[in-house]
Amino acid sequence: MASNRAVAYIGPGTVEVQEIPYPKLELQDGPGVNPANVGRKCEHGVILKVVTTNICGSDQHMVRGRTTAPENLVLGHEITGEVVEVGRDVEFIKQGDLCSVPFNIACGRCRNCKEGKTGICLNVNPARPGAAYGYVDMGGWVGGQAEYVMVPYADWNLLWFPDRDQALEKITDLTMLSDIFPTGFHGAVTAGVKPGSTVYVAGAGPVGIAAAVGAQLLGASVVIVADLVESRLAQARSIGCETVDVSKGSPQDQIEQVLGVPEVDAAVDAVGFEARGHGADAGTEAPATVLNSLMDVTAAGGAIGIPGLYVTGDPGGVDEAAKVGALSLSMGTGWAKSLSFTTGQCPVMRYNLGLMKAILADRVQIAKAVNATVIPLDEAPAGYADFDSGAAKKYVIDPHGMVA
CATH class of the missing domain: 3.40.50.720 (NAD(P)-binding Rossmann-like Domain)
Structure with missing residues (x-):
């Protein structure tokens, strides 16, 4: 089994890269995990090898100490990755697929999901409607500023890129589909x-x-x-x-x-x-x-x-x-x-397919617009500090050196 390293919130103004457990298709106990979610089986999920994961302004609110985020919370809700393990109940997503992960975690089964309100899914966070990876009060789903991450309800949540080579060529644009675009x-x-x-x-x-x-x-x-x-x-x-x-x-x-x-x-x-x-x-x-x-x-x-x-x-x-x-x-x-x-979380799945098509058709260059800046995982703390100073950049973390 591979090792796993991730960016964790340590305290106001401080993040560090630390060893964390390799993900399982089950939600484990840990910092910020809602007790009612501990042990939750996720055979409907997949394990991703993270290709890109971005630093978000929402992460900065936590890192500044401006939320009730607990110490050692693994950060990161903007994730693009390659499927390396598929749960028993996954039907359509396959090993090797390259996919974007909407930052909202949604079941696809509840009333809100069926109405397209995936930012306020009723089944993924015992505390309130809506969940996200690596974020305070969002159910405790482990963040994706890591080498590997688990994504539940994979057939529903993942946006599959049909042409892997084309996707990798445009990965700094496509990585923005998980949240900010x-x-x-x-x-x-x-x-x-x-x-x-x-x-x-x-x-x-x-x-x-x-x-x-x-x-x-x-x-x-x-x-x-x-x-x-x-x-x-x-x-x-x-x-x-x-x-x-x-x-x-x-x-x-x-x-x-x-x-x-x-x-x-x-x-x-x-x-x-x-x-x-x-x-x-x-x-x-x-x-x-x-x-x-x-x-x-x-x-x-x-x-x-x-x-x-x-x-x-x-x-x-x-x-x-x-x-x-x-x-x-x-x-x-x-x-x-x-x-x-x-107000509220963007229901990413309402827009990500259409925006993906716009990117692949060269109708928009969102990476250039936000000044996407690629860094390795070990430089994430420096990226957080620079972004917090007001740098006109969007930091994209490349944990495995897969970005050309």
Whole structure:
């Protein structure tokens, strides 16, 4: 049996690569595993040799100590891999298949899954609807920033790449299908982007850039991306977006300079609960800032997509309300303008097949857009530190040296 190494959260600001058990087709006890999930049989699952696994901004929230994640939690919910072992009950996925793993774990059997709401499956997490790999309060399914990982309900969850050689040639694009590309696209879709829309995206990290790319695919006439970090704004400009530097003030005036009016048709929050103030308050954490500013800049009758992460437990929250996810929102503004809001995990399976086809047909180069940067597993701690500093990169971990 092969050994297995993985990236684990040690404490605020610290991750390390450590030896972990080789996966089994059974959920074992360990850091963050819900006790009701321990011993869960997964003959419907497979073992993957991880080809690529990405560092996500959502991982950074845990690594900063801004969640209730336990020490030694194995990280990683963005996974692409090769099937090396197939469970007894798997019918269609075969050994040797190269597949993308949606970060949502879904059974395919419950009411929500049958309605396409795979981000809130009812059968995979005893604590609440929805589960994910390597994430706090998400059932305890072991993360994929590792050499090997177990994926349950494989026939349902895995997106199979039909041409292995072509997939490996485009692997830095295809690795984005596990989370950020569908998530950003979902933000644009739920914001109501359509041909000709003007769009404002708060946050120029990888999900924000993916949302901008998604808006462009949907036919937006102008996409404006906002951030506090100039290198990230430059990355947005490199894909044809206009930009707003919110360290210089609230976005309305800058939006008006681009569009002639201070409002957009659709808006996306790709920042989440660690938002900072605008203008003179840019260095101060103010978790409701982005949501409130999006209500201000979205035209009446518009919609706001919210793929940015919000949590119910934040030990580092700025006040007691923020520590339990209670933010001071101007709902009166939203009500008066008849705005629509969509929150929650992206149901990746709603989008990943279509986006895969777009990648394989050379309709989109998402890896270039997010500045995909490939590193070996041992460099993951350095990748986390650089990403946390605001680097305009999307780190892709290559545990087995399979990326050309």
